[in-house]
Amino acid sequence: MSQPSYTRGRQDQPLLTLTIGQAFDATVARHAEGEALVVRHQGLRYTWLQLAEQVDIHARALMALGVDTGDRVGIWSPNCAQWCILQLASAKVGAILVNINPAYRVGELEYVLRQSGCRWLVCADAFKTSDYHAMVQQLVPELASAGVGELASEGLPELRGVVSLAANPPPGFVPWQALAERAGQTPVEAYQARQATLQFDQPVNIQYTSGTTGAPKGATLSHYNILNNGFMVGESLGLTARDRMVIPVPLYHCFGMVMANLGCITHGSTMVYPNDAFDAELTLKAVAEERASILYGVPTMFIAMLDHPSRTQLDLSTLRSGIMAGATCPIEVMRRV
Template sequence: MLAIGTVLILRRSGNICFRLSSTLAHLKYKTDLPLQSKTVGQLLDECAEKYSDRPAIIAREQQKQLSFRELLDDADRFAAGLKSIGLSYGDKVGIWAPNLIEWLIASIACARAGLPVVALNPALQSRELEYCINKIDVKCIICPEESKNYKFRSILNELVPELENIDRSNFSCRSLPSLKNVIFISEGNTRGAFSYNDIMNIPDSQSVKSIKEDQKKIDVHSIMNIQFTSGTTGFPKAIPRTHFQVVNNTYFVGQRLQLDQKHHTFCWQVPNFHGYGLIVGTAGWHNGSTILYPSIHYSPKKSLDAIMEARCTYLLGTPTMYVDLIKEQSTRNENISPDFALTGGAVASPQLIKDMQSVLRVNTVHVLYGLTESLAAFCSLPGEDTSKVYTTVGHIVPHTEAKVVDNNRNTVKFGVPGELCLKGVAILDGYLGDDKKTAETFDEEGWFYTGDQFIMYEDGYGNIVGRIKDMIIRGGENIYPKEIENFLQTHPNILEVHVVGVPHKRLGEEVWACIATKNGEPISLEEVKQFCDKKLAYFKIPAAVRILKDFPKTTSGKIQKYKLVEQIVHENKNK
């Protein structure tokens, strides 16, 4: 470590982490490696050339598999088909589906045709879907007619009643003025829409060839992907990602996750529409990794089946998914030993990571922190001490600048909690169609305010204390739920716990613990208090306990704490 005035430099394999003050929590990570000026489509060209016959995607439940060359060929054919029905460069295409192999083919096709992919949550209902389509002028929707409990065609029929009889070559809808095409992932009669096979069968060899020839014409700074925030409160915001941002952020993440060390097969538990999948999937393409979908819809049982039978070397999941997988493995005790597991999308407790290592027999656990707005901002370093995995969300990634500020937007000292702010190559420029929210979230210097309560350390690592809006203020005391959750997670009978602040007349808010137990048996408030006694300050000890079997979640696995509070308030009113 070399001190230069107020700048301290920590060197790691040619990369440089600048500490921009001797005491204030402000870091900037630079690297000698140049940024890559290529599109996602060009990245796939390179991947197909280098790993031609290697499996790119295995859809276990669909019993389908494609090599990298086959995946690229199918994507180019579908891209040519999309252009043949009138879609042109820059038109937005919504993919509204669970984890089907067609989702991946269609998304790559869009990248190859210069069509921004709008990743839509399959759980969206008609009002939510209408909002998303109209918010950013989606021109085409790709979805199944039906899948499990998701009634895609029925929902579209609510918005487009004429869909059953409409002329698909002259499609128009009053409630969805931008929408001009619907493509069903279906082999049956799609009536007013195209089928997936229709699109694949339309183009001739010359139009497919033109897709390959057009790759250099696509601007690396054009939008590759648009994602919506989870919508845990109010309507979601539209977040654009450029080819340049995705290619570069995922390249460095792939290095961090050691994907360049050997060929890996991912057990892909995460939903395709979520930013987590975008980061890791593209990171894998830099190194020829294989994606394995264990199921169309999330199932811990099928995930464990896939890990065992396909000998998956890399597990992907949110903390909630690992809780489920650990529960399944505790019952079955299968002979598995994955090389790596990555947890992201929410913060994992130290106890959960220990359970991943002991119960799932994972050799190395990696952690990743990012938002839909930032892609990956912090990520585990190769060969780091295990304690870093237990106590942080990783180390700042290359081409990222971060600082932590107080309520007055003054930078705090290292080790002091505050709001995390980010700058860098992968940070969004602004929300689509929402100048007001963009102005609220960015300051005049271009810093993005994440809304996360964060602690940053001098060595480049950081940790989430919680969401600012989740912080509990009890009688003037600031309480961070994550601290209490991590402690309660060490109780031998607690499987999962989420701490919330419930309105209280005298104190403002009171601490409640919502708990799922390992054996299904209730745990008493008195037992929780005894467990916390002399371990937590009195004001952090839960005043009430609520036993649950399931927690309200978004489709991406994030806990909706506001719904927990609503449920408690409703129950208290009815007592």
């Protein structure tokens, strides 16, 4: 006679009862001068202390824009330093980051912005064949004549404005640099008070499903959800502050922003972005030149790197582990890796 069964994972490692901001601050305190983030295609490098400075500036700037606890802030961009900064800054002010697929077209963007109730959108200027500025202008033509934070769109009534990562975006967009300049409008005491009100079980992220069986569904996730997801993945990899992780997977997906970013942030490991999107040669060079110990990727990425002619000319001996996921991993590919 069959019996019901119950199984559970390891119980020796307690879950973190922290907000993402608290976990980040703890890592900054422990590893201030260690390298936190390397963004090779932008030529940017940050220690944990330098990254914390950027996060705090942009968190206070979000508050100056009127972003309140529970407000949705969308991010529509390929991998870049600003993605990581906004992920942490939005969490530190209690906002909910809405991940938007960089491949979305106008109709998909409109659906996600309306369905999530985004108050602000942060977008790149362009990516591959997508002109983000043009698509936003098509969606909200009122933006061009709206004051900062004063957008009134009939189609997207919740949206108050759009921040562009470009240096000189079209009229109506707030440049990322101009956003940072607003930080001084929020007193440090007000920023600290906001953080003190946050709880680890509050929502912090909305991730959309692929929509293969209908319209994409937004999964609302708490600090507790995704921080522990990243933390436990890092534990399974044995991450330490000596590890350097190359991250070619997209940040808008949980593989990038949770398993990679939050896995590193909870362990003090270095995050390395080789490019704005996957490129086999640039990823291999990042591993070799950054002396990386961990590499993430989906099976097709590993196949492309294995088959790339430059692989045999590069020293990849520092790699000790990684994750191949996101799709079925053929046993032949796993053996080759």
